[in-house]
Amino acid sequence: MPPLTIAKTNVPAFLAALSPSYRVVVPRQVNEADVVFADFEEAVPIAWNFVNTVIPPKGLFFVPRETLFHIEGTRRPSLRVPEPGRPIAIFGMRSCDATGLAFLDRFFAGRGFEDDSVPDRIRASLRMTMACDRPGPACFCVCCDGGPWLTGGFDLQFADLGNRLLVDVGTAKGSAAVAAAPMLFQEAEPKAVEEWTRRLAGVDARFERRSYVAAGTKPVSLGKVPREQWEQWAEDCQGCGGCCFVCPTCSCFTVYDRATGPQTFERGRARDACLYEGFTREASDHNPRGDKGRRLERRFFHKMSYQYVEVMGRHGCVGCGRCAATCPGGLDISSVLERIRDACQ
């Protein structure tokens, strides 16, 4: 389908037309600085001018805390699995975050055991992404094949032309969405496409941050970064797990049973972080990753090693820059890669 355009003022009407089929989610300004994804309401404005949301939309698909099944009784229990939720239509997601979702889809569906929960939600969703032409100071998606625009992995890709949006239709699902409110879209005239191409041309030069992925991958894969170096860097790690929770590709979780009544329980799963001391602690109290240095090394091995690239088809960073905004110790991906480059020259 050739590119289309839609007036920004018509976007709420378009999203309202999707509402019967989807739970529609949009970026919303919640205070002076922060934008988050929230359920679409026609009366509440959509945020347009922001670099990215504070946390990625990952949580809509890989839910921070969710019930796997309900349990009634203990010794002769019955189990009940919750009903699936409505499919999600997400509008205004950045390219890096869509790349992160594709990564999670591949991870949860792979390795012989399909955890269908996350892939089902991602595949049932309508992914409406927003290309970037104004990267923020922490962004480095250009170094990570994560953006600033997409060539696949979206249903509809929007690009901001001021009062209107250019619309790239990526899939049949995307064109079905357009068909829910066809009168709101026009075929894009050559001038609109030219204008977007002109804007794009300058984007690369506007990135302020670099991520030395290639320089970091080799020493990390081969274990050539000295252990003392990891230990020294890890002194600044607060063990908060913030980097993992804001990361669009981090997928670790824990599983727990929790009482919901005198004889009822739920088995749930909640996100977990490899930087937590208890992450690998065994029942005997033995802990194979008992010190912070080894945990930091582990995180970077998982994100950057060739070994994981081989499994996942790409490295585990999409360049969204959220860890840089989150880590109080300066141990975000791009900073540590720079340190690795300097230490292993």
Add this chain to the structure above:
Amino acid sequence: MRASSLYEPLLSEIARVEEETPDTRTYFLAADAIPWRGTYRPGQFVEVSAFGVGEAPFCLSQSPTRAAFIEVTIRRTGSVTNRLDTYGAGDLVGLRGPFGNGFPVERARGKDLIFVAGGIGLPPLRSLINYVLDRRSDYGDVKVFYGARSPADRVYKNELAEWRRSPDLSVVETVDRPDEGWDGPVGVVTALLKGLKVHPASTMAFTCGPPVMLEFVTAELLRLGLHPSNIVTTLERYMKCGVGKCGHCCVGHHYICVDGPVYNLDQIQRLPEAP
């Protein structure tokens, strides 16, 4: 929202429980309702739930050739195992599995086999030992070495006595702290291996036990001339999901729950995050 059925356990009834030691019991789960009975590999494991408390991984301790029950031998250590300790016949546990790679039974075919177990390390090896006994003509000479803290801490006491009587294998046991009735060797299990006559090229060793034991045992097996790829053990890690998703059991890029838990020494030495 519905999460994956991957995590939904089968409800499985405890048929009976056998007290092995003061802190260890074997749970016999009724196998007729378990679709994969008889088809798993020795060395694979299951996730067992005590509902309301949680779930933990345990090796399948009986050979798949003996399919009357699914057996797991469990020592009281944490919250799940302490709750299971209060369970008896008729209670239901959750069961997911079988998971993991299992022992290389095909590669072991035709070879002489040495089993070295310490304490609660015997259950995973027992699944393979009984498997070998049930296919006895496929394998060469079979020797079992078992070390426990004390005579009372030995698991499978009756079965050990049966094995001793059997012409199909030899069994040597040792304990750290003997009691009055003990007339066998005293000391670490490694000492039993010293001076053992083996044909290194056609011998495979399987060993399970506490990390310090494994260190000495593997050193001794290498000294006997075994190739690292013929020294097989299991890696233990804190584990949640059992299906390569939760991330807890990773060593390097290996998920112990999917790629392991069985490894030979050659593979272990090449793991990026060497244990």
